[in-house]
Structures are given as C-alpha cells and as structure tokens.
Amino acid sequence: MASSISQELDPYFLSVPYAKRWDLFQPTIRSLYVDNNRNVTDVARIMKEDYKFSALEHQYKYYLKKWNLTKSVPKEKKEAAVTALGKRVRDDSTSTTVIKYKGGEIDKKRLRRHIVELERTHKKCMAVLCSGGNTFIRWNLPYRAFSSSASAAANHRSPYWITDSTPSDISVVSPTANRIGGSPFINDPSLSDAPSPTVLVLRGKFQRERTDLFLGGDHEKLLQRMDKREKMTLTTWLYQFWLFSFKTAKYWGVGPRNWTSDILEFDRYRDKISPSLSNTPNFNGEIPATPGSSAAIGVIGESLDSNRHPAQLCRWAIHANIGVYYSGTSSPGSVYSEGLSDSEDSESGESESEDWENGDLDTRDPDTWKRWPANRNRTNFAKKLKAALKNNLFSNIRASDLPITTTSLTEAAKTSSSALLMECFGFAIMTRNPKLFWKILPKIETTVVQNSHFYPLHLATSFLDGSKTCCNILDALMNHMGICNSVRKLFINDRGHTVLDNLMMAILKSHTSCPPVTVDDSFKDMNHWSGEEVDICGRWDADSPCVRSHLAEGKASIPIGWKHMFCHTSVQTICHCIGRIFGPSYAPKIDTPSGLFMKHCQNCGHKLQLLPLHSLVLVAFHLAQSGCEDENLFGILAVLVCLLANGANPLDRAAISMKALRGQDNAYECSHELLEPIDIADKIPSTLMSSWASDARLGWDIFCSVLRYAGNERRSGEIKTRSSANTLNRGDGFSAFLEYGSDSDVDMDERRDDEDESEAEMETDSPVCDHDQLNNNFYGRSDVVGKLWAAVQTELLTYRRLEVGNSWLSSNFDMLSLLDGIPLGFVSLPLLENDMMNPFCRCGRFINVLDEACVCVDEACSHYFSNMEDWERSAYIVIPESGM
Numbered sequence: 001m002a003s004s005i006s007q008e009l010d011p012y013f014l015s016v017p018y019a020k021r022w023d024l025f026q027p028t029i030r031s032l033y034v035d036n037n038r039n040v041t042d043v044a045r046i047m048k049e050d051y052k053f054s055a056l057e058h059q060y061k062y063y064l065k066k067w068n069l070t071k072s073v074p075k076e077k078k079e080a081a082v083t084a085l086g087k088r089v090r091d092d093s094t095s096t097t098v099i100k101y102k103g104g105e106i107d108k109k110r111l112r113r114h115i116v117e118l119e120r121t122h123k124k125c126m127a128v129l130c131s132g133g134n135t136f137i138r139w140n141l142p143y144r145a146f147s148s149s150a151s152a153a154a155n156h157r158s159p160y161w162i163t164d165s166t167p168s169d170i171s172v173v174s175p176t177a178n179r180i181g182g183s184p185f186i187n188d189p190s191l192s193d194a195p196s197p198t199v200l201v202l203r204g205k206f207q208r209e210r211t212d213l214f215l216g217g218d219h220e221k222l223l224q225r226m227d228k229r230e231k232m233t234l235t236t237w238l239y240q241f242w243l244f245s246f247k248t249a250k251y252w253g254v255g256p257r258n259w260t261s262d263i264l265e266f267d268r269y270r271d272k273i274s275p276s277l278s279n280t281p282n283f284n285g286e287i288p289a290t291p292g293s294s295a296a297i298g299v300i301g302e303s304l305d306s307n308r309h310p311a312q313l314c315r316w317a318i319h320a321n322i323g324v325y326y327s328g329t330s331s332p333g334s335v336y337s338e339g340l341s342d343s344e345d346s347e348s349g350e351s352e353s354e355d356w357e358n359g360d361l362d363t364r365d366p367d368t369w370k371r372w373p374a375n376r377n378r379t380n381f382a383k384k385l386k387a388a389l390k391n392n393l394f395s396n397i398r399a400s401d402l403p404i405t406t407t408s409l410t411e412a413a414k415t416s417s418s419a420l421l422m423e424c425f426g427f428a429i430m431t432r433n434p435k436l437f438w439k440i441l442p443k444i445e446t447t448v449v450q451n452s453h454f455y456p457l458h459l460a461t462s463f464l465d466g467s468k469t470c471c472n473i474l475d476a477l478m479n480h481m482g483i484c485n486s487v488r489k490l491f492i493n494d495r496g497h498t499v500l501d502n503l504m505m506a507i508l509k510s511h512t513s514c515p516p517v518t519v520d521d522s523f524k525d526m527n528h529w530s531g532e533e534v535d536i537c538g539r540w541d542a543d544s545p546c547v548r549s550h551l552a553e554g555k556a557s558i559p560i561g562w563k564h565m566f567c568h569t570s571v572q573t574i575c576h577c578i579g580r581i582f583g584p585s586y587a588p589k590i591d592t593p594s595g596l597f598m599k600h601c602q603n604c605g606h607k608l609q610l611l612p613l614h615s616l617v618l619v620a621f622h623l624a625q626s627g628c629e630d631e632n633l634f635g636i637l638a639v640l641v642c643l644l645a646n647g648a649n650p651l652d653r654a655a656i657s658m659k660a661l662r663g664q665d666n667a668y669e670c671s672h673e674l675l676e677p678i679d680i681a682d683k684i685p686s687t688l689m690s691s692w693a694s695d696a697r698l699g700w701d702i703f704c705s706v707l708r709y710a711g712n713e714r715r716s717g718e719i720k721t722r723s724s725a726n727t728l729n730r731g732d733g734f735s736a737f738l739e740y741g742s743d744s745d746v747d748m749d750e751r752r753d754d755e756d757e758s759e760a761e762m763e764t765d766s767p768v769c770d771h772d773q774l775n776n777n778f779y780g781r782s783d784v785v786g787k788l789w790a791a792v793q794t795e796l797l798t799y800r801r802l803e804v805g806n807s808w809l810s811s812n813f814d815m816l817s818l819l820d821g822i823p824l825g826f827v828s829l830p831l832l833e834n835d836m837m838n839p840f841c842r843c844g845r846f847i848n849v850l851d852e853a854c855v856c857v858d859e860a861c862s863h864y865f866s867n868m869e870d871w872e873r874s875a876y877i878v879i880p881e882s883g884m
Helices: 002-009 018-024 026-035 040-051 057-066 075-088 108-123 143-147 150-156 197-215 219-224 228-250 381-391 406-415 417-431 434-443 446-450 456-462 472-480 499-511 545-552 568-582 612-626 634-645 677-683 694-727 733-740 748-763 783-798 815-824
Strands: 098-101 170-173 316-320 654-656 673-675 874-878
Touching: 018 026, 026 040, 026 057, 040 057, 143 228, 143 545, 197 219, 197 406, 228 381, 228 417, 316 568, 381 406, 381 417, 381 434, 406 417, 417 434, 417 456, 434 472, 456 472, 456 499, 472 568, 499 568, 499 612, 499 634, 568 634, 568 783, 612 634, 612 677, 612 694, 634 694, 634 783, 673 677, 677 694, 694 783, 694 815
Parallel strands: 316 874
Antiparallel strands: 098 170, 654 673
8 A cells, every 4th residue: 555655656766766666667667578579679768758767778688687577488388378278268268368477478479370380380290090990980879878988987087187287487367258159059159259369279279189189099088188068069979970880881782872960860869958968167958950950949859769669579590501691671781792893992983072862762761772773873981981071961060060170080081091991890890781891801901900909809799680690790700800810819809808708798788787897897987888789689779769769868878678588599699609719720719718707816916817617607697696587597508508519628727706706805815716617606695596586596507507517527537537547657747758768759749649549538438529539629528518509509590489478498498307317417308309400419519511600400400390480580691601
C-alpha cells in the first residue's frame, strides 16, 4: 500500500536514489524489451522520454544480464513451452494460454515457427505400419464395450499423461476457455470463434504425435494421452474400420462390393448413452454420427435387436470327400476362385477411387446375394482397405474429427505392404472365408511371420467355427507356413500360451461363465475373451445383430445365457484341431508345458507350470463348476481320450500348489509338490462338487476313471520295461558305454533304437499298431483308450441335438456303462456291442480312411444311422488338405 501511494506521488521515482530506480523500473524495462520486442536503443529512448530515466546502452545491457532477461528462447525451452501448452489446450478452445519464460511472454509466432519446423522435419520421415499385423485387427469393440474391457485400462489414467514436469523458468497463465458450441462433431465454429493460428498448429502437432503412437503400435500410451471424448471418437472409428474390414473379408466374392456406413448401419447400432460419459466435460452425451442423420440430432431410439438372443440349437460342418463347399444357406465359403482376379500384390485394375455404389441389393439378406462378376473391376482385399482409409466412406465420423490423421494412415498402408498383408491375412483367418484365405496364404512370407508378433495358429484357434470351416483353416496354416517358418516356433505366443492352451480357452469361453483371469493372472483386468464374438457352433458371429446390439449396450463379454454346454459341434472342432496340431511328423511335442493356470511360489519363487493334462483337469473342473445347464462332461472326456490317443502322458508330474491355484498360498512356506494330473483331481474338495448336477458329477467320475486307468496302464507297462531291462544286466550308462566300446560298429542312436524296440515288445502282450511305429505312442497299445477314441469319433459323426429338450448324447454312447467298465479294463457301449462301427486299429484310428484325424461318417459307421442331415443347419466341407 505504501509503495503504491509513493508511486502515485512520485510516478518516475525521482526522489529515489538513482541506483535503486533500476529495480523499481525493472517491470517496465522487461515489458519494453521482452514483451514489446524493443531493442536496447529504443528502450533507452523511451525510458528517457516517457519516464524521465536517463541511462546509457551499456548500463541497460548490464542490468538485462543481471536480471537474466533475454529474448532468445533455447530450443529445449521451446519444447517445454509446447509441452506445457499441450497440457492445457482444449480441442474446443479458440485461444492458447500465455507462456512466459523467465518472466517474459514467449512470442506465439516464435512457438508456431518452431512447431512448423518440427513438423516439416517429421514429414521427411515415411509413415509405416508397425510389423505384426495387429494395428487394426485388435480394435474389435465399440467404445463402451471397449471401455469395460482390459484394453481400456488407460481410461483411469490422466487424460494428459505426460511425465515431464514444466521447468521452473516456464510459467503458464490460462485465459478463460472460449468453447465452440456443444460438440465439435455437430456444430462448426463461426468466424468470430475460429481457433487461433497457434491453436491450429498445436492441434496438428498433437494429432501427428498421436498418429505416430498408433502406427508404432504404442496404443496404451496413445490412450493415456487422450481425454474421454477423444478416446470415444477414435475407438468408435477404429471399430467401424474393423467391422468394415471384417464384413469385406467375410463376404469377399459375394454380396456388397463396398460396405459403406449406411450398409453397415452404424447409426442403428450406436453406443447407448453412458451415465459416466454424460458427466464428462465438453461431452454432449452422444457418440459421433453423420451430420443430418437422426442420430446426429440426438434421436437415439432403442435398437430393434436389443432383445434378440441367438438360437440355442447348433449348426455343424460335415467333412466329406467332395471338391467344393456345400451349405443349405448362402455362405462366403461357397465362393472359391471362379475367375475372380484377386492378386494381393498387383496394383493394376481398379483404382482407389473406385465406384462405391452397390446397386440394387438387399444388404440385410445374405441368402439373396450373388457372386461378383468374374471380369468386372479387378481388385484385391488390401486395396479395399487402403481405399477405405482414404475415402472414409465406411464411417459416419468425419476424418477431420479424429485425434489422428487418416492421411498418415493411408500413406502408411501404401508404404507398408508387408504389414498390411499381415492385417489382411489376420482378417481372412478371423472371418474363415476359404476363398480369401487361400488367396492370401501363398503370399505370406515366412520370415515376416516369424519376425513379427503375429501368431496365426493362435488367431485361428481363437476364431474357431465348427459350423463352416471346423479345422480346415488350422490345417492349412500347419501345412503352408513354410519349411523355414517352424510350426514349433509358432506354437507358443508372446504370452507363453501354446496353441493347445488356446483350445482349452476356447472351451472355457464358449461353455462357461469363467472370466479370462481364471486361466492367467495377467488377464486380471480383462472381461472379454479373444474371439468370443464368434460362436464355435455357428449361432452368432461378430457382425450378427444380436452381438452388435449387445456391444452397443457397453457389454464386452458374451452373457452366459447365450451359451450352452460343451456340445458335439464344439467337441468335434476341438478334437479335429488337436489331431491337426499333433498328427504331422513335424508337430510340436504334445507335452509342451502349458501357459495356463501358472503360478509362482511366494516363498522360493519357483515357477509352478502345469503340463497339458494337468491343465485339462482344471478345465474339466471349471466346466463342472461354472458350466452351462445340462453339462455332462462328455466333451472334456472326448478331449482327454483324444490327447491320450495323440501321445499325452498321464504320468508326467509337475510342480503344483493347490493353495496357489486357490489363491491361498503365503510367503512363509512352500506349498508346491510334484503331482500327476489325477492327483489334482483327487485333491479337489468334495464340498465343491456337492453342488454339481448329477450329469456333471457322473461325467467327472468317468473323466477321472479314464485318466486313472490310463495312468495305471502306462505305469504297469513301465514297470515291466524296467524289470525286463534289469534282466538284461545292461548296468548303468557308464557300464553300457564300456559294454559297447568306443570302437564298436554300433553307434548310440542305433542302440537307442534297439532299446525302444525291445521295450515296445515288453510293455504289453498286445501287438503294436502301425500308427505306434510313427510316434512311439504308448496308447497305440491300449485296447481301452483305442475303443473309447473310436466310439467318441463315431458319436461326434452321427449325432446332434435337433430340438430344444432333446438329449445332448445319443443312446449309442452310454456314460453310465463306462463308469462301471473302465476300472475293470473294458469298454461297454452300444456302438461296440451292436457292431455299429467299421474296423479300427487298437489305437482307435479307423482303417482305410483318407484322413485319420478327420474321419468321414461313411468311413466310421458300418451302416448309416446319423441324424445330422438337417440341410438348413449343416454344411458339407472338404476333408482338410493333409488328409487328401
């Protein structure tokens, strides 16, 4: 107060000693020199004329240096200033905040020039898609469903997630926000409210940075750097592109040639309003829509499909010795290569500005769709995706409203042909369209697959379809990924899950209420299984109206009410896939450790990793505990017998802690022990089983009985082997070496072969089947497992539940008789007693068949008794290539 009064009485500080007047005039000098950009000569003149303060230029330079006042802003300070602006600039703000450096305002023109120069330098770098084929195929959920999934964990982070703190010499003054209307998606700014040049430049910079994060595959950081509205816009648009790509791939060759936003009906299946979003700043409560549409002006009605549920009755595929696909209804799989040019690496033919008209076509009725003309407008799938990114006709969101730039996406798609081809291949696998799949498969470079984070075998087993393709896609991948691209290397993905693990997860996601965390602690925040939008028995697909309506309600996971028990269609698909994986000579080891249910001892840190049969026991438990109504565990019994028939060893032990599996272990003692698969089953408390239905309890008892018998049978064989080996008096390894001698003509490999043959003859009195000679599988000598496997295959080939209320099992497969017979070493089933099956080997494989892993009904049955000739629900498909 005293200083202000004294300044009013003496505005020029004439009564103050000269040396002290410098400090009193510092704000004025700083304003002239820094804010008004005056040079020292002008400052000295103005101070003398207007403030009666006389000083020489060298005196001003001395004090300017003393006060640390400078007009030049170092590059790193400009970067800090731009970062500080980025924390505060809103997309609906028309002016920037005031940035000061060492007390002086930084000229916005300087900042703009700095940003423009950075952008000019960046443009010299070519935009590319990250390798791995997961830039687009992972965005399979609309915004609200995405927000409830683990992928949206970044929703709970700061919307401006930037770790760098603002330097102490950079200060920020935020003006009152001047907002543009209620939503940038609906209202265009007026001229008076137009964003300032600095705001526009900043938005462009941030858009480019976000685009770089997206193209680089750093999607988590991208989400962390966006607010809710930006996430909503981007995830909605990416889902729309995903659905466009999915539809285009699924129906490649038939129906609409160009899936526009109207045909895709995005306004009809818009996300319902979320209460949490309505409280978001600057959010008007709507998902972006095309201006002028009913959705764009706020009319959000209930979806016509909001109460629709899928049918409970399965569909199924029937392998047959035919050359083409047949189905009772139109299917994309019915289109093969009749004259359609579809070169994925040719740029000739149709341009990217192709005609996007579909003519007179009922886009909601696939049964009426026709095949594309053979010689009209040649194109390929990759070009379709590039054209869509460029013209944006698939979306009802304007490209200018996106927080990333589609121009860079289009450029990246053009320059990254290999990465885009992997995306195309991924969509072909997910949509199970044989025509498109076989067009792209030969063009996949093996080195690209192996050096990427793309796992085609896992993708195929995440999107299984037992109603149209069964195991055929997986079989093609196993046989055509190339000699250099080892299937064994692709067998385990970056999460440590094997392809067999993926099949186990397919069972749980399709037929139980188990969340993903059940099988892997790293899934603790996830409530959506990979691929659950596609039903394994053909009752819904990712583009089905019921699925789209469900996702629009913000629900990422398929409800248990849609699912049913582990049915024959699903069981057959899983078993066929197991045969595809472990049948070839180049197959991975069937006893490769599982990545499911893995724990670590809290006391000693030991990794507690299960083997496949251990994991299968836990899957069986969860089927009984959390499965669907009427679950009888026939399916998991079939999978057990299938694994045994393919060489799985029930005697292999693994370090397991039952307490850790139940989440009851501690850091003070080790609770793990070496257990066989049957030991896990024996340790499950009876109190948990008391609530199971009688069918599930019966199925569990039979499952355990078969597993126990298989273990005892193999243990008995090994005891005989050891006893016989002792009578030969071969001694230990060192004695054996001395016996054969270093100069013997018989090498160690030949010795091992002789031992294997001797052991094979001693393990059982039964003759060894021909198949056993190929893989040295013990259960090629097991009469019980062989009969069970033959009976299981026949049951799957001949019976389906045709009406709701019908039995899930035929009368030819009596589960109760197995419970009495297995412990005694015999199998009593009507299929065997009534001679309903053709001759089969001791290992359970049928004789004289085209494909032992995928038997046809006429090859298994002595006479025809199948009930599966429902032409509306069945599809005849070719026998996989490996069996031809």
